[in-house]
Amino acid sequence: MSIFRAELAKRQTDLVGRRWLFIPYDQLSDSIGPLAREDPKTLGIILVENPWKAARRPYHKQKLALILANLRHFALEQAARGVAVRHLVAQGPYRKALEPLVSELGTMRMMGPAERELCADLQPLVDAGGLELIPHEGWLTTHDEFRVGAGEGPPWRMDFFYRYVRRKTGILMKGAKPAGGKYGFDRENRLPWKGNPRPPAPPTFPLDPIKEEVGRLIQSKFNHHPGSLDLSAVPGTATDADLLWSWAKRECLPLFGPYEDAMSTRSRSLFHTRISSLININRLLPDRVVKDVMGMDIPLPSKEGFIRQVLGWREFLHHIHVATDGFREIPAGNPPVASEPGDAGYSRWAGKPWPSKRLPGDPDGGAKPSFLGDGTPLPPAFWGEKSGFHCLDRIISDVWTEGYSHHITRLMVLCNLATLIGVSPRELTDWFWVAYTDAYDWVVEPNVLGMGTFAVGELMTTKPYVSGAAYILRMSDYCERCAFDPKANCPFTNLYWAFLARNESLLRYNPRLRMPMVSLRRRSVGRRQYDQAVFPMVRDTLLSGNVIKPEKLPEM
Numbered sequence: 349m350s351i352f353r354a355e356l357a358k359r360q361t362d363l364v365g366r367r368w369l370f371i372p373y374d375q376l377s378d379s380i381g382p383l384a385r386e387d388p389k390t391l392g393i394i395l396v397e398n399p400w401k402a403a404r405r406p407y408h409k410q411k412l413a414l415i416l417a418n419l420r421h422f423a424l425e426q427a428a429r430g431v432a433v434r435h436l437v438a439q440g441p442y443r444k445a446l447e448p449l450v451s452e453l454g455t456m457r458m459m460g461p462a463e464r465e466l467c468a469d470l471q472p473l474v475d476a477g478g479l480e481l482i483p484h485e486g487w488l489t490t491h492d493e494f495r496v497g498a499g500e501g502p503p504w505r506m507d508f509f510y511r512y513v514r515r516k517t518g519i520l521m522k523g524a525k526p527a528g529g530k531y532g533f534d535r536e537n538r539l540p541w542k543g544n545p546r547p548p549a550p551p552t553f554p555l556d557p558i559k560e561e562v563g564r565l566i567q568s569k570f571n572h573h574p575g576s577l578d579l580s581a582v583p584g585t586a587t588d589a590d591l592l593w594s595w596a597k598r599e600c601l602p603l604f605g606p607y608e609d610a611m612s613t614r615s616r617s618l619f620h621t622r623i624s625s626l627i628n629i630n631r632l633l634p635d636r637v638v639k640d641v642m643g644m645d646i647p648l649p650s651k652e653g654f655i656r657q658v659l660g661w662r663e664f665l666h667h668i669h670v671a672t673d674g675f676r677e678i679p680a681g682n683p684p685v686a687s688e689p690g691d692a693g694y695s696r697w698a699g700k701p702w703p704s705k706r707l708p709g710d711p712d713g714g715a716k717p718s719f720l721g722d723g724t725p726l727p728p729a730f731w732g733e734k735s736g737f738h739c740l741d742r743i744i745s746d747v748w749t750e751g752y753s754h755h756i757t758r759l760m761v762l763c764n765l766a767t768l769i770g771v772s773p774r775e776l777t778d779w780f781w782v783a784y785t786d787a788y789d790w791v792v793e794p795n796v797l798g799m800g801t802f803a804v805g806e807l808m809t810t811k812p813y814v815s816g817a818a819y820i821l822r823m824s825d826y827c828e829r830c831a832f833d834p835k836a837n838c839p840f841t842n843l844y845w846a847f848l849a850r851n852e853s854l855l856r857y858n859p860r861l862r863m864p865m866v867s868l869r870r871r872s873v874g875r876r877q878y879d880q881a882v883f884p885m886v887r888d889t890l891l892s893g894n895v896i897k898p899e900k901l902p903e904m
């Protein structure tokens with residue numbers, strides 16, 4: 349018997365006469381829903397480990413370890429409270445695993461799934477009356493609040509929604525006015541980081557027999573998944589979640605604001621909190637983190653900067669995903685939908701197919717919008733092959749090491765480069781989905797399709813987030829050790845101008861791109877021709893998996 353099963357058996361109480369709940373991998377909290385309110389001794393929970401789900405995509409090993417360790421520890425924590433636990437290992441869709449239990453135990457309850465993919469999987473069971481969906485209490489806002497707050501969209505704007513929620517809740521308000529006289533402190537919060545103050549080292553978490561057993565399981569059954577595994581970086585218990593959050597409050601929050609947009613080779617997270625992978629499985633609850641931060645005595649730009657992310661962006665993006673049915677229904681015209689999950693270029697890079705186990709009736713692979721018409725495959729550099737761009741290579745290496753990099757690295761380096769060379773937004777989304785430990789469809793799709801690649805046009809952002817080398821030079825130290833000179837020959841800058849020229853007909857009337865478009869038109873014919881020569885050269889070199897070298901750039 350496994351260590352986990354033996355530990356569960358020791359804590360298990362009588363399974364008879366319970367009211368059963370299905371708790372999916374991302375609702376691991378007893379502070380919301382029936383687990384928070386009803387007598388533990390009257391409740392039973394069903395927890396499902398599912399190799400079929402893991403096999404759908406080449407997920408990072410660290411993500412598998414995070415999910416399994418938390419699921420198992422949650423089972424033990426709940427059993428210790430007197431909740432009866434049924435833990436099963438499924439080999440197919442969740443509904444198939446639950447159907448026999450419905451026959452045995454009767455209709456079970458579940459808080460509405462956050463992931464659309466899980467919703468689609470379970471819908472037949474809901475329709476058949478085997479599963480009763482109850483409201484998910486882990487969100488801070490309702491869909492009605494989104495409808496009212498974000499304007500009569502689409503398009504929708506985060507700022508309208510955020511201000512509305514601030515006014516409605518009174519969070520960071522002084523009467524009818526925002527605290528500090530304004531709703532945002534972007535100007536104060538755009539400092540590059542020059543080495544001081546020293547950022548904290550990320551916390552590590554104690555190993556225990558449950559985590560170690562998960563580690564052995566990953567090495568034996570999931571070793572073909574990409575990425576490194578470091579169990580000491582996996583917060584797996586409720587205590588670990590508290591430890592991470594205490595670290596974030598103490599070490600990160602006071603300086604969260606000013607260095608929010610900074611990037612550095614010397615610290616992967618700088619003053620970012622690293623809580624996303626736990627908040628997205630409800631080990632930490634948004635309500636808790638917002639309340640705690642509201643109670644902290646820290647500078648207002650840091651407090652507001654953080655609250656904006658959790659109360660604003662996180663909620664807004666979830667509502668967008670629901671409102672558009674995962675971007676299947678958008679005003680620009682409903683895009684095609686992938687019949688099965690993409691492997692994000694894994695098979696091209698690895699030279700062998702991803703061994704997924706497809707079953708009839710499996711959920712599809714997600715919407716494939718592409719406002720700019722981009723469809724270039726994802727280069728092998730995203731799987732760890734060297735590109736010669738120090739910024740890109742460094743961040744990719746960080747991601748395959750720990751399944752994490754912070755927001756600006758995701759947006760202004762990874763998505764930026766991918767958009768500049770015309771990568772397929774769906775393939776890039778699939779890559780983020782597998783590579784990051786915090787990725788689930790409702791959050792990764794709006795962030796990549798909506799924000800990172802402009803694949804849904806102005807549906808939720810006003811312009812594409814693209815830039816040349818100047819931004820990366822200003823906000824990071826990556827350029828210091830790069831073979832390219834950001835002020836002279838860095839291809840990011842030529843790619844930026846080539847991008848604007850290529851997409852001029854689609855973007856020329858965008859008010860936020862008026863100045864760049866004017867500058868583009870003023871750019872000399874010679875420079876524009878050079879930009880156009882750099883673009884295919886960089887794209888094709890990256891696609892072939894080769895390193896881009898300054899001496900190989902086209903002649904000026």
Ligand SMILES: Cc1cc2nc3c(=O)[nH]c(=O)nc-3n(C[C@H](O)[C@H](O)[C@H](O)COP(=O)(O)OP(=O)(O)OC[C@H]3O[C@@H](n4cnc5c(N)ncnc54)[C@H](O)[C@@H]3O)c2cc1C
Pocket residue numbers: 617619620621622623624625627628654657658661662665753754755756758759763780781784786787788791792795796799800
């Ligand atoms: C291309 C791209 C892909 C992304 N994919 C994901 C993803 O798969 N999962 C994910 O949780 N976040 C994603 N984000 C948002 C953001 O980058 C991460 O939430 C953040 O980097 C997580 O690190 P942290 O916990 O240190 O965040 P902090 O900077 O400390 O922020 C605190 C919290 O705010 C929330 N938050 C901040 N920005 C966002 C946002 N844009 N969307 C949702 N929540 C936000 C997160 O819960 C985060 O933990 C993505 C952003 C981009 C640009």
Ligand code: SF4
Pocket residue numbers: 736737738739740816817820821826827828830831832833834838839840
């Ligand atoms: S010079 Fe260009 S490629 Fe090199 S790190 Fe800077 S922005 Fe990236």
